[in-house]
Amino acid sequence: MAVAILIFIFFIINTLASNLVVPTRYTIDKTTPVYLDFAYYIDETKDRTLNDLISNPDLLTHQPLTNVQWSFQQQNYWLFIDLENKSLDAQDIVAHFDNPMVDHLSVYRLNKKDELIETYKLGDKVKSLTLFQYSVPHVRFSLESKSIERLAIKIDTTGISKTPVNLYRHKEFVDLVRSQTGIWGIFAGVLLMAALYNLVLYFGIKDRVYLVYIGYIISALCLMGIVMGFGFYLWPLEWQLYLHEKVIFSNYAMAFFTLSFCTMFLRYHKDKCWRYKLSKALLTLIFLLSITTLFIPEYIAAPIFFCVLSLLYIMCVILIYKKLRTGFRWAKFYVFSWVPLIVGAAIQPLELTGFLDYSFAIRHAFLVAILCEVILMAMALADRVRFQRERALYHATHTQQTKLLNSAKLKQAFMALQSQGRTTTLCLIKIRHFNSLNTIITPSQGYTLIKHVAKQVELELSHEREFANLDIDFNNSPRLADLGSGVFACISTRNQNQHTLEDALVKVINSLPKQYEIQGLNLQLTYNIGISSAGHSDDFEYWLKRGYLALKKAKTNNDLVVSTTNGSNILMDVTLAAKLQNAIKTDQLALYYQPQIGLNFSQVNGAEALLRWPDPAFNGVSIEELIILAEHTGIINELTLWVIEQACKDILKLTQQGYNDHPISVNLSAKNLSIKKLAEKVENILIKYQVPAHLLKFELTESALVESHEALISLVNELSDLGVRVVLDDFGTGYSSLSYLVNYRFTELKVDKSFVFDLTNNTAHKVIVQTAIDMAHNLGLSITIEGIETQAVHHLLKDMGADRAQGYLYAKPLPYDDYLHFLKSQYSLKMLNSTF
Structure with a gap:
């Protein structure tokens, strides 16, 4: 066509x-x-x-x-x-x-x-x-x-x-x-249309080179209008007669825009090298000489201009030659545009000075040359726009540092496969501990490592036909995308069982380099794989998040491969966080209570408040994931204050039911330390609901103590001064629990359930639990053991001297109304004695 x-x-x-x-x-x-x-x-x-x-x-x-x-x-x-x-x-x-x-x-x-x-x-x-x-x-x-x-x-x-x-x-x-007016009309029409078109491009692209190009067109139109005579039809008569007197000024203007366009088109104004400085100096000279032509006779100005014209040609040759050597492939039309200009510019003075015989063709040679040059320059600008578009597309679909395909190209491939109804299984391969490696190697070394591993992964994937090509060009068909931080992605399109795909991926990573040397340091490399299968209605972000979730689980569980299938737990995202925040504001959340049993008298003497989201639409969301989502999105403090206030409301209702000495425990995390004046807010809530401070407990995990040691000491002291009791939760799971007992004003320890699961058969755990009980009592602290599921463990803990126990043996977490019914009917002193 x-x-x-x-x-x-x-x-x-x-x-x-x-x-x-x-x-x-x-x-x-x-x-x-x-x-x-x-x-x-x-x-x-x-x-x-x-x-x-x-x-x-x-x-x-x-x-x-x-x-x-x-x-x-x-x-x-x-x-x-x-x-x-x-x-x-x-x-x-x-x-x-x-x-x-x-x-x-x-x-x-x-x-x-x-x-x-x-x-x-x-x-x-x-x-x-x-x-x-x-x-x-x-x-x-x-x-x-x-x-x-x-x-x-x-x-x-x-x-x-x-x-x-x-x-x-x-x-x-x-x-x-x-004939003459026909040529004039063609020349003026083409140049004016080119000027208007490029003015439109300037308004759209905002690249000053288009203004320079328009300046060149106007100066050429002005000069040719003077020399050929059609300028009388372009400007008012007085203007044209004045331009006749200052024709050399028009020659300088055209030379000025010629050099300006050459400099800007070849992007020397971005390099600021010596060539740019030399070009700038010559432009300054041309500008100054053009001003002088307004005050000196034409017969003096003309010979000077021809000398400057030779400098102009030399400068432009230097500029063009340098860019051609560096591979400016999109500048070919601009180079070609100089051919008619040089030929036409040589013909005009040769004809004017008598070296060439006059003829109609010779007379209009320079005009036709400029017309050809303007067309070729327009083609050069279009070619540059095309090149810039290709380069922008390349940068949009490739990582800048590694030159590998990025997530944009992965998304494009995913959408194309989805539109074809083909199977799309995301396979993520991660260099384990890559972020840690980045702390000891330079960024450039990290990018080199990524390219080294990616090359080997690409080679291995090329042997497996099930992995889709993410891009196709004349040189290769890459199947791998770089998602950053040492994570690579590919897409499996084969409809196969999960184990077959996992075996294929394990085969791939087994062939990857296990060592990589950087400046004499021999790095040991290991890898994880995350797999995410997409349904026909899944979007790219959902699909990708599931893959990252699988990678995270592989890292946490120290597994080689982890797969997530479509329809598993609801994915954590901003939409869910917004729904959670709305649930907080509209009281759609609830607290469930798990009783804590006093072992000495076998009676309920407290409960732990546990957050729940009763809405059936969110049954698939675990509370642990919900807390993480709240922490990551910054609504954890809002959630915590809601839990504290709701617990105080329920404490008030319990006291109104006659349970005047029934404390409720609420969990705090390290993120809650960012709540300004937390102790003061707690005090205000207690006053608001007229709740005695000793009926409210806060359970702090040891991880919170590690992250915010100094701030937490101050908070514990402030809460203790209020009369609120503070419990050290998950005792024994950290590495420095003993030092916390000295530095913090805890009133109670809570032993983690990991020591209780096989307590009756594990001698080591018996020693640990007994030691914790004795130590707590010697320090004047009470102790609660969680995770009780059998009567054997209950009796053993009672014999060990534990104060309280908590677990499914007594009750699962219950809504407030059910918990109140449990208190009234299920755990009277008589029934407890008969049971245990």
């Missing part, structure tokens, strides 16, 4: 070109029996008159006008054309003077006896001419049959003096004007 369009465009151009005749081939001496003879005289003194030259014919040089030595010197040129009409018919003749920039052009018609017939005044200094006479200087007259006349032409100008003279019949002159 593109080739067909190109052929059609060339057909149109060819048709148009065939209709634009070359009129200089059809001058009057070639189409009619009119014979011409030429002579000229160069008046260096500028004081000769027509009568002087007529009375002294020996002063004239009888040669074709093409031999006139035109120059920028201040001198007058006298051209003489003798016309002899040998036909029997009168001839309508148009004399065309192809230099619309001439200041004064006087045309004298003389008869055979050199008597003056008529005088014509042309030139841009002459007032009251029509726009047509300004843009196409010409005179019309009729040459009678069998007659002889002479045209004496005086050219007096301070600028470009060369003025080709051609004589046409009226019909051929019309063809000349038609």
